Amino acid sequence: MSSSLLWECIKGNNSFIRKSVNMPIMSREPGNLMGLHSFKFSGLVNSKVLDVSSKKAGSKETIVLTTSHKKGSRAARPGSRLLQAGLKKLSKKGLAEVTKATTGSFYRQDLEELAQNKYIKVKTSFKKKKVVFKSRRATK
Numbered sequence: 001m002s003s004s005l006l007w008e009c010i011k012g013n014n015s016f017i018r019k020s021v022n023m024p025i026m027s028r029e030p031g032n033l034m035g036l037h038s039f040k041f042s043g044l045v046n047s048k049v050l051d052v053s054s055k056k057a058g059s060k061e062t063i064v065l066t067t068s069h070k071k072g073s074r075a076a077r078p079g080s081r082l083l084q085a086g087l088k089k090l091s092k093k094g095l096a097e098v099t100k101a102t103t104g105s106f107y108r109q110d111l112e113e114l115a116q117n118k119y120i121k122v123k124t125s126f127k128k129k130k131v132v133f134k135s136r137r138a139t140k
Contacts, residue, residue: 006045011037014044031066031082033111033118040110047075049082050108052098052118054125061126063087063094063119065101087119089126094119 016029017037026035031043031051043049043066051066064084068074074081085101088094095116102112 003045003047004039007039007042010044011039016044031068033114043082047072048108050102050111050115052087052115052122054122055084063089063122065098065115067101067107089123091120091123094123 014029016027016032018026018028020026025037027037027042028035029043031046031049032041033051034041039045043051047068049066049068053064053066055062055064063086065087067083067085069081069083087097098115098119099112101107102115103109
């Protein structure tokens with residue numbers, strides 16, 4: 001099926017839509033880069049999916065780049081449709097990997113800058129605030 005026909009079918013209602021008052025319609029579907037309910041960012045209807053997210057396994061946190069499988073036959077199998085690849089946490093190398101996955105391989109070049117911004121946001125979300133203990137003693 002064409003992606004525009006699929007979008008017309010699911011844009012009205014699907015299980016991933018999140019609506020709030022005075023807010024744009026958001027979407028929680030896998031592969032949605034911005035979380036907005038629009039055709040451009042949809043991970044369900046686009047043949048080429050791009051997403052940067054975090055994944056936690058135990059106490060270890062990783063940054064994951066999600067793309068769709070190169071074989072078209074995998075689109076009919078939802079379990080194996082998306083591929084996840086880990087990204088490096090070093091900013092220079094991680095941003096280079098995002099650029100290589102998008103512009104370097106001619107894959108969703110329109111989302112490159114947004115994916116790099118999200119990579120930076122995900123990376124900064126890993127930083128924990130340091131607890132500062134204030135001394136109760138009087139300073140001399």
